[in-house]
Amino acid sequence: xxxxxxxxxxxxxxxxxxxxxxxxxxxxxxxxxxxxxxxxxxxxxxxxxxxxxxxxxxxxxxxxxxxxxxxxxxxxxxxxxxxxxxxxxxxxxxxxxxxxxxxxxxxxxxxxxxxxxxxxxxxxxxxxxxxxxxxxxxxxxxxxxxxxxxxxx
Amino acid sequence: xxxxxxxxxxxxxxxxxxxxxxxxxxxxxxxxxxxxxxxxxxxxxxxxxxxxxxxxxxxxxxxxxxxxxxxxxxxxxxxxxxxxxxxxxxxxxxxxxxxxxxxxxxxxxxxxxxxxxxxxxxxxxxxxxxxxxxxxxxxxxxxxxxxxxxxxxxxxxxxxxxxxxxxxxxxxxxxxxxxxxxxxxxxxxxxxx
Numbered sequence: 001x002x003x004x005x006x007x008x009x010x011x012x013x014x015x016x017x018x019x020x021x022x023x024x025x026x027x028x029x030x031x032x033x034x035x036x037x038x039x040x041x042x043x044x045x046x047x048x049x050x051x052x053x054x055x056x057x058x059x060x061x062x063x064x065x066x067x068x069x070x071x072x073x074x075x076x077x078x079x080x081x082x083x084x085x086x087x088x089x090x091x092x093x094x095x096x097x098x099x100x101x102x103x104x105x106x107x108x109x110x111x112x113x114x115x116x117x118x119x120x121x122x123x124x125x126x127x128x129x130x131x132x133x134x135x136x137x138x139x140x141x142x143x144x145x146x147x148x149x150x151x152x153x
Numbered sequence: 154x155x156x157x158x159x160x161x162x163x164x165x166x167x168x169x170x171x172x173x174x175x176x177x178x179x180x181x182x183x184x185x186x187x188x189x190x191x192x193x194x195x196x197x198x199x200x201x202x203x204x205x206x207x208x209x210x211x212x213x214x215x216x217x218x219x220x221x222x223x224x225x226x227x228x229x230x231x232x233x234x235x236x237x238x239x240x241x242x243x244x245x246x247x248x249x250x251x252x253x254x255x256x257x258x259x260x261x262x263x264x265x266x267x268x269x270x271x272x273x274x275x276x277x278x279x280x281x282x283x284x285x286x287x288x289x290x291x292x293x294x295x296x297x298x299x300x301x302x303x304x305x306x307x308x309x310x311x312x313x314x315x316x317x318x319x320x321x322x323x324x325x326x327x328x329x330x331x332x333x334x335x336x337x338x339x340x341x342x343x344x345x346x
Contacts, residue, residue, distance in 0.1 A: 003231070
């Protein structure tokens with residue numbers, strides 16, 4: 001009985017440590033050559049559907065589900081959304097302000113007005129800011145990386 | 154003889170239902186709680202508590218010309234001594250300064266309004282949510298598979314332990330069908346669109 005209790009206690013203490021340890025996420029990053037975010041913004045059609053590695057400062061993270069982060073471009077006023085499959089990769093809020101390398105496929109996220117409203121509303125709630133549904137008047141599209149792995153330094 | 158035999162296996166089911174129920178009660182309550190929390194995660198963030206504080210300083214005279222070299226002066230105005238881990242310009246009038254642990258200061262250079270924000274993890278709820286979403290590795294997957302099997306056992310034994318008017322053959326089957334009908338209806342009406 002006491003042995004079983006010891007095993008259960010060890011599992012209880014060790015499992016949460018496994019959740020928070022490590023800086024590799026998903027399949028990690030295997031590509032050696034990094035593509036600059038500004039190059040992707042400059043020629044989105046040339047990169048659409050291609051697997052790239054990008055690097056930069058993490059400037060925002062989804063605090064609700066950890067299912068996306070925003071990576072700063074090498075040029076000012078630019079950032080790119082890195083989206084991961086819900087629950088497969090979970091980015092911690094503490095990643096904000098750290099350098100990250102991400103590997104994934106470049107894609108254009110196209111949203112109809114209803115989708116865009118839901119997306120922006122959820123984003124605003126996560127950030128704790130106000131959202132005006134009337135501000136979305138048409139379809140929205142933005143460049144994003146559908147990531148399979150990341151390394152946060 | 155048949156009735157005595159039936160009473161015998163029902164007695165065994167009742168005993169097993171009781172003891173397996175005791176084993177599962179803690180995790181069932183935890184799963185139920187986190188199920189509700191995760192369903193409403195966009196209404197109330199059960200993983201993190203986001204704290205923010207606002208301060209006002211003198212507006213910066215020429216926001217687009219603000220550079221990294223101006224950051225120490227800006228932080229000095231609010232007595233911030235920690236060294237930033239990164240700086241980002243989301244637009245010509247705004248600078249975001251990052252610190253360890255994900256803390257961020259966003260400065261509106263035109264108005265001089267500074268907002269500091271940090272997301273603090275909720276230790277208990279955050280950990281329970283992580284377990285609910287199976288983020289604890291292979292060992293937890295095996296454990297939660299066993300737990301799921303135990304829940305199925307509880308459901309079946311729960312339906313069979315009572316006899317007569319209160320049992321499955323009495324009014325129980327109507328309630329069981331009602332319980333199944335709701336998700337089936339949702340699949341037919343909502344998910345098939």
